Amino acid sequence: MTTATTTTAALPAGHRERLMQFAHEASFEAGARLFEEGRRADRFWIVRTGTVALDLRVPDRRPAVIETLGHGELVGWSWHFPPYIWHLGAEAMSPVRTWEFDAEAVRAACAEDSEFGRVIAVWVGLVVADRLHASRIRLLDLYAPHDSGVLE
Numbered sequence: 151m152t153t154a155t156t157t158t159a160a161l162p163a164g165h166r167e168r169l170m171q172f173a174h175e176a177s178f179e180a181g182a183r184l185f186e187e188g189r190r191a192d193r194f195w196i197v198r199t200g201t202v203a204l205d206l207r208v209p210d211r212r213p214a215v216i217e218t219l220g221h222g223e224l225v226g227w228s229w230h231f232p233p234y235i236w237h238l239g240a241e242a243m244s245p246v247r248t249w250e251f252d253a254e255a256v257r258a259a260c261a262e263d264s265e266f267g268r269v270i271a272v273w274v275g276l277v278v279a280d281r282l283h284a285s286r287i288r289l290l291d292l293y294a295p296h297d298s299g300v301l302e
Contacts, residue, residue: 157222158196160276165269169256176250178242184225187239192253194226200246204238206285213239217284227281229253230274238281 158166176195178184184195187207195202202225205213216238219225225248228236234253260267 158224159222160273161269165266168259168263168266169251169270170249172251172255172259173249176248178246178248180242180244180246182242182246184240184242185236187236189236191226191228191234191236193250194224194229194253194256195248195250197221197223197225198247198249201243202246203241203243204281205241206238214288216288217281218243224274224277227274227278230257230271 158169161169173196175198178200184202185191187205197219199221202219202223204216204219204225206216208214225240226236228234228238230253256270260270
């Protein structure tokens with residue numbers, strides 16, 4: 151579910167430009183894993199082209215796809231919060247081109263410039279809230295009993 155808060159459009163132009171100073175291009179083939187749930191979160195991405203699926207491990211089942219992300223969307227938020235461990239997994243659903251960011255460098259810039267840090271923190275927080283909502287809805291779709299009366 152692409153919303154204005156999950157894309158770079160949510161960032162004021164000057165802060166978006168500052169963030170992009172840390173970017174370098176990265177590409178992933180269809181089926182490539184960007185990251186795995188439970189592993190160290192040391193980078194993040196903004197999708198340029200293609201689609202990335204966020205998934206959640208479910209015992210005795212295939213990972214549940216929680217959300218798909220596309221152009222301009224932030225892939226990964228766990229890099230922003232200690233202990234910097236991925237809460238979900240991510241897989242390229244098609245060939246994907248991204249801007250990739252070193253999390254430590256961006257966190258250092260946030261610490262050096264409190265206004266930039268606040269803007270990035272609010273943006274990442276909005277993404278987390280959006281992903282939490284999407285996760286809840288998707289898990290209810292997958293696992294709630296049919297006709298259970300559960301509404302969005």
